Amino acid sequence: MKGGWLKIYALAYLLFLYAPIALLPVFAFNDGTIIAFPLRGFTLEWFAELGRIEALHGAVLNSLVIAVSTAVLATVLGICAARSAARYDYPGKRGVMGFIMLPLVLPEIIVAVSLLVVLLQLGLSLGAWSVILGHVLICTPFSIAILNSAFQNLDRSLEEAAVDLGETPWSTFRLITLPLVMPGIISSLLISFTISLDEFIIAFFLTGAEPTLPVYLWGQLRFPQKIPVVMALGTILVALSILLLTTAEYFRRRGVARAGGKDTGGFL
Amino acid sequence: MRLAQKIGRMRRTDAASGILLVSPTALYAILLLAAPLATIFAFSFWTQDYLTIDRSWTLANYRTAISEPIYGQLMLRSLWISGAVTASTVVLAFPIAYFVSFHVPPARKSLWIFLITIPFWTSYLIRVFLWKVILGYNGVLNSTLLGLGIIDAPLTFILYNANAVVITLAHAFAPFAILPIFVALEKIDRALLEASRDLGETRVTTFLRVTLPLAMPGVVAAVLIVFIPTIGDYVTPRLVGGPDGLMIANMIQTQFLQLNNAPMGATLAVLAMFIVTLVALIFVGLNRRFLRRQQ
Numbered sequence: 001m002k003g004g005w006l007k008i009y010a011l012a013y014l015l016f017l018y019a020p021i022a023l024l025p026v027f028a029f030n031d032g033t034i035i036a037f038p039l040r041g042f043t044l045e046w047f048a049e050l051g052r053i054e055a056l057h058g059a060v061l062n063s064l065v066i067a068v069s070t071a072v073l074a075t076v077l078g079i080c081a082a083r084s085a086a087r088y089d090y091p092g093k094r095g096v097m098g099f100i101m102l103p104l105v106l107p108e109i110i111v112a113v114s115l116l117v118v119l120l121q122l123g124l125s126l127g128a129w130s131v132i133l134g135h136v137l138i139c140t141p142f143s144i145a146i147l148n149s150a151f152q153n154l155d156r157s158l159e160e161a162a163v164d165l166g167e168t169p170w171s172t173f174r175l176i177t178l179p180l181v182m183p184g185i186i187s188s189l190l191i192s193f194t195i196s197l198d199e200f201i202i203a204f205f206l207t208g209a210e211p212t213l214p215v216y217l218w219g220q221l222r223f224p225q226k227i228p229v230v231m232a233l234g235t236i237l238v239a240l241s242i243l244l245l246t247t248a249e250y251f252r253r254r255g256v257a258r259a260g261g262k263d264t265g266g267f268l
Numbered sequence: 269m270r271l272a273q274k275i276g277r278m279r280r281t282d283a284a285s286g287i288l289l290v291s292p293t294a295l296y297a298i299l300l301l302a303a304p305l306a307t308i309f310a311f312s313f314w315t316q317d318y319l320t321i322d323r324s325w326t327l328a329n330y331r332t333a334i335s336e337p338i339y340g341q342l343m344l345r346s347l348w349i350s351g352a353v354t355a356s357t358v359v360l361a362f363p364i365a366y367f368v369s370f371h372v373p374p375a376r377k378s379l380w381i382f383l384i385t386i387p388f389w390t391s392y393l394i395r396v397f398l399w400k401v402i403l404g405y406n407g408v409l410n411s412t413l414l415g416l417g418i419i420d421a422p423l424t425f426i427l428y429n430a431n432a433v434v435i436t437l438a439h440a441f442a443p444f445a446i447l448p449i450f451v452a453l454e455k456i457d458r459a460l461l462e463a464s465r466d467l468g469e470t471r472v473t474t475f476l477r478v479t480l481p482l483a484m485p486g487v488v489a490a491v492l493i494v495f496i497p498t499i500g501d502y503v504t505p506r507l508v509g510g511p512d513g514l515m516i517a518n519m520i521q522t523q524f525l526q527l528n529n530a531p532m533g534a535t536l537a538v539l540a541m542f543i544v545t546l547v548a549l550i551f552v553g554l555n556r557r558f559l560r561r562q563q
Binding site for chain 1: 282283284285286287289290291292293294296297300301302303304305307308311360363364366367368371378382383384385386387389390391392393394395397398399401402406408439442492493496497499500501502503507517520521524525530533534537540541544
C-alpha cells in the first residue's frame with residue numbers, strides 16, 4: 001500500500017516537527033534545574049518565578065506595544081497594497097509588488113543591519129519605535145499574502161451595485177468591501193502580531209536599551225540556572241501562539257466561506 | 269485649466285487609482301528597504317577609522333574580504349550548510365506535500381496544512397534552544413539511547429558542529445518547503461495522471477514523467493525560499509553550531525556590534541547577498557525548461 005507507507009512517514013514527520021515543542025512543558029513542570037532525563041518531579045516553581053522577575057515584565061510590555069503597533073501598521077499598508085493589486089492594473093505593478101514582497105526572502109540580518117546603519121547615520125537613538133519600523137517591513141508581505149486572497153475572492157458586482165444605488169466610493173468601501181474582507185484583516189492582524197512578538201534578529205539590532213521579550217530570552221539562555229524559567233515562559237508563549245493561530249485560521253476559513261469559495265487548504 | 273482637466277481625468281483612470289493606493293506601501297518599502305540597502309552598498313566602499321567613517325571610495329574592504337582566509341572560509345561553510353539544509357529539507361518535505369495533496373481527503377487538507385505550519389509560528393529562539401537540549405551531551409537523545417542500551421557513550425557528532433546546524437535549520441524551514449510544493453501539486457490536473465496510466469505508464473513512470481515535472485515550479489520555489497534566508501541565519505549557528513558551525517551572519521554581526529567596523533560588515537553583507545543571488549539565478553536557469561512548461 002503506497003498510501004499506507006506515506007501516511008506512516010507523514011506521521012513520523014509530524015513527530016519530528018512537534019518534538020521540540022512537546023518537550024517544553026515536560027521541563028517547565030520538572031522539579032530540577034538540569035534540563036535532562038530522568039525527570040525529578042512535578043513543580044509549579046518555575047511559573048511562580050516568572051511573576052517575580054521585574055526585567056521580564058518590562059520586556060513583555062515592550063514587546064506587546066511593539067507587536068500591536070506593528071500589527072496595525074502592517075495591516076493598513078497590506079490593505080492598500082493588496083487592494084490595489086487585486087482591483088487595479090497599472091504599469092510596473094509586478095515590479096512594485098515584487099519589491100514590497102522582497103523582505104519575505106531577504107535574510108533578516110540584512111534588513112536589520114541596513115536599518116541600523118541608516119538610523120545611526122541619521123543620529124537617531126534606537127528604541128521601541130525603530131523595532132516597529134523593522135517589524136512593519138517584514139510583516140507587510142505576510143499581511144499582503146493573506147489579504148490578497150480576501151480581496152481577490154471579492155465579487156466586484158457587489159461594489160458596483162452599491163455605487164449604482166447611490167453610495168459614494170468611500171461609503172461603498174466601508175459598508176460593502178470592508179465587512180467582506182474583515183476576516184482577512186483580522187487574520188492579518190493576528191499573524192503580524194505573532195511574527196512581531198517572536199522576531200529576534202531585527203529586535204536584537206534595533207532595540208537599544210529596552211529589550212523585547214526574545215532579546216531578553218536570548219540574554220537568559222547563557223545562564224544554565226535560568227533555563228527552567230525560560231522553559232516555563234516558552235510553554236506560555238507556545239500556548240498563546242497556538243491560541244492566536246487557531247483564531248486566525250478560524251477567521252481565514254470564515255472569510256473563505258463568506259466569499260463563497262471552497263476551502264481545500266490550498267490555493268486552487 | 270487643460271492641465272487640471274487632464275489630472276482630473278487621470279484620477280478617474282484605473283491606473284492612477286491603483287498607483288495612488290499602492291503608494292503608501294511602496295513609499296514605505298522605498299524609504300525603509302531600498303534606501304537602507306543602498307546605504308549598505310555605499311558603506312561597503314567606505315572605511316572606518318576608529319569612530320569616524322572615511323567616505324572616500326575604495327575597494328579595500330573587498331580586497332580584505334578576498335585575501336583574509338577567514339571570510340572565504342565562513343562564506344564557503346555558509347553556502348555548504350545552506351545547501352545541505354535546502355537539499356535535506358526539500359527531499360524530506362516532498363513526500364509530505366505529496367501525501368497531503370494526493371492521499372488526504374479534500375475536507376481534511378487544511379487541517380494537515382495547519383498542523384504543519386503551527387510549529388513554525390512558535391518562538392524560533394526557544395525552538396532552536398530545544399534542539400540543543402535534544403542533541404546535547406546529556407541531552408534527550410543521548411540519555412534515551414544510553415538508557416535503552418543502544419549506545420555505550422554519548423554521541424558527540426550531533427552538537428556544536430555543522431550537523432547540528434543542518435538538523436535544526438531543516439526543522440525550522442520545513443513548512444517553507446512543504447507549502448510551495450503542495451500548491452504546485454494541487455494545481456496538477458488529475459486527468460493527466462489518469463491519461464498517463466491509460467496509455468500504459470506504470471505508477472512510477474507516471475510519477476517521474478508527469479507528476480514530478482509538473483511539480484518542479486513548486487520545488488524550485490521551495491529551494492529558493494529555504495536557501496536564501498538560511499544563508500543569513502544568525503541564531504542557530506550561534507546556539508548549536510559551536511566554533512566550527514559559525515556562519516557568515518555571525519561574522520557580520522561581530523563586525524557591526526563588536527568590532528565596530530560597519531564598512532567591513534557591510535562589505536560581507538553585500539558579498540553574501542551577491543553570492544546568494546548568483547546561486548539562485550544559476551539554479552533557476554538550470555530549471556528553466558520546467559518553469560516555462562508551466563506558463
